[in-house]
Amino acid sequence: MDRVAIVTGASSGIGRAIAHALGAEAISVVLAARREHLLRELASELDSQTLVVPTDMADQLQVRRLVDATVERWGRIDLVIGNAGIWHHASIEATEPSLWEEMIRVDYLANVWLTLAALPHMGSGSHIIFINSLAGFRGVPSEAPYAAAKHALAGFSSVARQELRSRGISVTSVHPGRVDTAPFESLRVPMVQQKQPPEVVAKAVLSAIHRPRPHIYVPAVRGRLYAWFGLLAPRVFDALARPFKLEGELD
Numbered sequence: 001m002d003r004v005a006i007v008t009g010a011s012s013g014i015g016r017a018i019a020h021a022l023g024a025e026a027i028s029v030v031l032a033a034r035r036e037h038l039l040r041e042l043a044s045e046l047d048s049q050t051l052v053v054p055t056d057m058a059d060q061l062q063v064r065r066l067v068d069a070t071v072e073r074w075g076r077i078d079l080v081i082g083n084a085g086i087w088h089h090a091s092i093e094a095t096e097p098s099l100w101e102e103m104i105r106v107d108y109l110a111n112v113w114l115t116l117a118a119l120p121h122m123g124s125g126s127h128i129i130f131i132n133s134l135a136g137f138r139g140v141p142s143e144a145p146y147a148a149a150k151h152a153l154a155g156f157s158s159v160a161r162q163e164l165r166s167r168g169i170s171v172t173s174v175h176p177g178r179v180d181t182a183p184f185e186s187l188r189v190p191m192v193q194q195k196q197p198p199e200v201v202a203k204a205v206l207s208a209i210h211r212p213r214p215h216i217y218v219p220a221v222r223g224r225l226y227a228w229f230g231l232l233a234p235r236v237f238d239a240l241a242r243p244f245k246l247e248g249e250l251d
C-alpha cells in the first residue's frame with residue numbers, strides 16, 4: 001500500500017511544494033490548512049491520492065480531527081510533516097501580547113498536538129518531520145516570538161527523536177534559511193541570506209524521507225555554518241547580527 005502523509009500548511013509556500021514533491025512519489029497526501037479553496041486547487045494538481053481537511057492548527061480539537069479524518073480514510077499514518085507556521089517582523093516592545101501566544105500555538109503547540117494525536121497510528125519505519133528554521137538555533141532582531149516558538153519546537157523534536165527511536169520512528173528537524181514565500185515577499189535580505197525557492201526545501205524533505213537524519217539545513221553548508229557559528233561564538237554572532245542586517249528590512 002502507498003504511504004500516507006499529513007502535510008500541515010499545505011495551502012501555500014513550502015507546504016505546497018512539499019505536497020507536490022510527495023505526490024510525485026505516489027505518496028497519498030492529507031492536505032491541511034485554513035484556506036480550503038487553495039487546498040482543493042492543490043489536490044486537483046497532484047497525481048497521488050489526496051484528502052483535503054480544512055484545519056486551524058491553533059485549535060487542538062481541529063488538529064485531532066485532522067488525524068481522525070486521516071485514519072478514517074487510510075487507517076495509518078507513515079509521514080507527518082509539521083510545516084504550518086506564521087512569522088512576524090517587529091521589535092519585542094512593538095509586538096502585541098496576543099501575537100506571542102498565537103505564535104507559540106501555531107509554530108510550536110500545534111506540532112505537539114499533531115504528534116500526540118498521530119503517534120498511536122504510526123508504526124516502525126514512520127517519520128515525523130518538522131519544518132523549523134535557522135531561527136530555531138539562533139534568532140535575530142525583530143523575530144523574538146518566532147525564534148522562541150522555533151526554539152521550543154527544536155527542543156521538542158530532539159527529545160521526541162530520542163524517545164521514539166526504540167519504536168523505529170524517525171524525527172527530523174528541517175532548518176531553512178530565508179525562503180521566497182508570501183510572508184517574506186516584502187523583506188529585503190542581505191546577500192548572505194539570499195532567498196531560496198520553496199522547492200529546495202521540499203527536495204530536502206524528500207531526501208530526509210529517503211535517508212532519515214536528525215537535522216537538515218537548507219542550504220546545507222551555509223545553514224550549518226550559521227547554526228554552528230551561533231553556538232560556538234555567541235558574542236560575536238550577537239555583535240554582528242545588526243551590522244550584517246540579518247533581520248532584513250521591510251519595504
Ligand SMILES: NC(=O)c1ccc[n+]([C@@H]2O[C@H](COP(=O)([O-])OP(=O)(O)OC[C@H]3O[C@@H](n4cnc5c(N)ncnc54)[C@H](OP(=O)(O)O)[C@@H]3O)[C@@H](O)[C@H]2O)c1
Nearest residue numbers: 009011012013014033034035056057084085133178179181
Ligand atoms: N519562508 C521562509 O523564509 C522560512 C524560513 C524558515 C522556515 N520557514 C517555515 O516554513 C513554514 C512554512 O512557511 P512559508 O514560508 O511557506 O509561509 P506561507 O506560504 O505563509 O505558508 C504558511 C502555511 O501555514 C499555514 N498556516 C498558518 N497559520 C495556520 C493555522 N492557524 N492553521 C493552519 N494552517 C496555518 C498557511 O495556511 P492557511 O493560511 O491557509 O491556514 C500556509 O499554508 C513555516 O513553519 C515557517 O516558519 C519559512
